[in-house]
Amino acid sequence: MKVKRRQALSLLAACMATPALGASRITLRPEKVVTQVAGRRLPMLGFNGGAPGPQLRFRQGDTAQIRLDNTLDDGALVHWHGLRVPNRMDGVNVLTQDVVIPGESFDYLFDVPDAGTFWYHSHYLSYEQVSRGLFGAFIVEERNPPAVDQDMTVQLFDLLLDADGQHDDSFDPARFATEGRLGNIKTAILSRNSVQQGDRLRLRIINPSVDRIYRLSVTGLEGQIVALDGMPLEAPQALGPMMLAPGQRCDVIADVTGPVTLRDTYGGADDVLGQLTVTGTRSPSDAPIPALPPNRTARPGTPDHTTKLVLQGGAGAPAHRGTGTWALNDVSGLPRRPLIAAKRNQTVRIDIENRTGFPHVMHLHGNHFHELDTSGNLGPLRDSTLLAVGETRAITAVLDNPGAWMLHCHMLSHQADGMATWISVS
Numbered sequence: 279m280k281v282k283r284r285q286a287l288s289l290l291a292a293c294m295a296t297p298a299l300g301a302s303r304i305t306l307r308p309e310k311v312v313t314q315v316a317g318r319r320l321p322m323l324g325f326n327g328g329a330p331g332p333q334l335r336f337r338q339g340d341t342a343q344i345r346l347d348n349t350l351d352d353g354a355l356v357h358w359h360g361l362r363v364p365n366r367m368d369g370v371n372v373l374t375q376d377v378v379i380p381g382e383s384f385d386y387l388f389d390v391p392d393a394g395t396f397w398y399h400s401h402y403l404s405y406e407q408v409s410r411g412l413f414g415a416f417i418v419e420e421r422n423p424p425a426v427d428q429d430m431t432v433q434l435f436d437l438l439l440d441a442d443g444q445h446d447d448s449f450d451p452a453r454f455a456t457e458g459r460l461g462n463i464k465t466a467i468l469s470r471n472s473v474q475q476g477d478r479l480r481l482r483i484i485n486p487s488v489d490r491i492y493r494l495s496v497t498g499l500e501g502q503i504v505a506l507d508g509m510p511l512e513a514p515q516a517l518g519p520m521m522l523a524p525g526q527r528c529d530v531i532a533d534v535t536g537p538v539t540l541r542d543t544y545g546g547a548d549d550v551l552g553q554l555t556v557t558g559t560r561s562p563s564d565a566p567i568p569a570l571p572p573n574r575t576a577r578p579g580t581p582d583h584t585t586k587l588v589l590q591g592g593a594g595a596p597a598h599r600g601t602g603t604w605a606l607n608d609v610s611g612l613p614r615r616p617l618i619a620a621k622r623n624q625t626v627r628i629d630i631e632n633r634t635g636f637p638h639v640m641h642l643h644g645n646h647f648h649e650l651d652t653s654g655n656l657g658p659l660r661d662s663t664l665l666a667v668g669e670t671r672a673i674t675a676v677l678d679n680p681g682a683w684m685l686h687c688h689m690l691s692h693q694a695d696g697m698a699t700w701i702s703v704s
């Protein structure tokens with residue numbers, strides 16, 4: 279693969295060219311890697327020699343057997359973000375398993391129930407380990423995937439470097455009452471660099487950045503947004519700017535009409551994140567872009583539990599009673615008792631209110647939920663919902679996956695300093 283030097287994180291992009299692992303038995307080795315960033319050699323963390331780690335690829339219904347072999351000199355854990363796995367495979371310290379100590383391994387074993395775009399990442403000291411590169415794409419193919427010419431991943435990532443161009447270690451989430459660890463370099467890590475005019479692409483867009491929200495605007499493509507957070511949209515949407523908060527995903531199927539440019543236009547920015555050059559022409563498909571087949575989820579009706587979740591803390595917000603910078607319902611960090619104790623297959627509704635001066639993205643493990651619009655209609659299925667400053671949003675789900683499930687802000691600096699709770703399903 280040819281690497282365009284234009285992108286600051288060119289070598290990160292090159293690492294993405296490592297072939298996808300499709301075998302059902304995989305070993306993931308978190309380790310120190312050295313990556314070329316902005317012309318300097320930068321020590322990062324990666325899996326199996328690369329940051330990001332290898333793309334894991336399965337077919338819906340496959341059994342994944344993944345050994346985490348901890349070759350770090352620190353603890354390690356892997357969380358399968360968005361995958362509805364059994365609770366003991368969820369990779370969360372304290373709630374679902376013990377941290378894997380250096381030199382030890384842990385065998386993750388689970389069926390992949392849903393087709394779609396997911397990702398995996400460290401869930402131990404995650405704001406630090408993810409910002410250093412411990413993440414990768416986790417793709418589950420449909421049994422009959424839609425016909426496309428290229429199926430590619432796009433990972434939106436930023437890095438905070440210090441004056442010497444090294445990973446800025448002075449960032450301490452406990453001292454930051456604002457947006458969190460925003461990088462001074464941002465890029466799109468693409469699994470390929472060129473396409474042909476007329477190609478039909480499936481873009482699997484993932485935001486593994488620790489704290490940054492992107493508003494992704496794309497030129498050179500005509501098509502549809504077909505899935506959010508791995509879950510197909512009942513009705514695909516026209517391809518416009520996409521809001522991607524940390525942890526969120528978006529699947530696009532679109533035809534190449536010219537050179538493809540990906541820009542971040544969040545908050546008035548206009549920064550090129552990545553480009554696909556056009557190397558030839560093929561006659562475009564005249565088949566309509568299909569909706570993806572739905573994954574099996576139960577439709578929520580009247581809730582058995584309704585709860586309020588208030589996001590608190592940070593600069594300029596009223597005081598709260600938690601011990602950290604950030605809090606949920608006046609508690610910072612995992613409370614002893616869950617926010618909700620539900621019985622399996624009960625329906626819950628959570629009214630989330632953002633009383634802080636910053637946006638937040640609330641992520642529920644192990645279950646997808648519907649966003650509710652302001653008139654109470656069921657919106658798309660998501661595993662992470664973005665709340666603007668002052669916004670209130672209700673989410674609802676049938677909790678059919680038993681266990682102890684984390685619910686936290688996926689701005690990992692906010693999570694590290696208080697914004698986390700959990701739900702139990704028995």
Ligand code: C2O
Nearest residue numbers: 357359525641684
């Ligand atoms: Cu993407 Cu609690 O995680």
Ligand code: CU
Nearest residue numbers: 638687689692
């Ligand atoms: Cu947050």
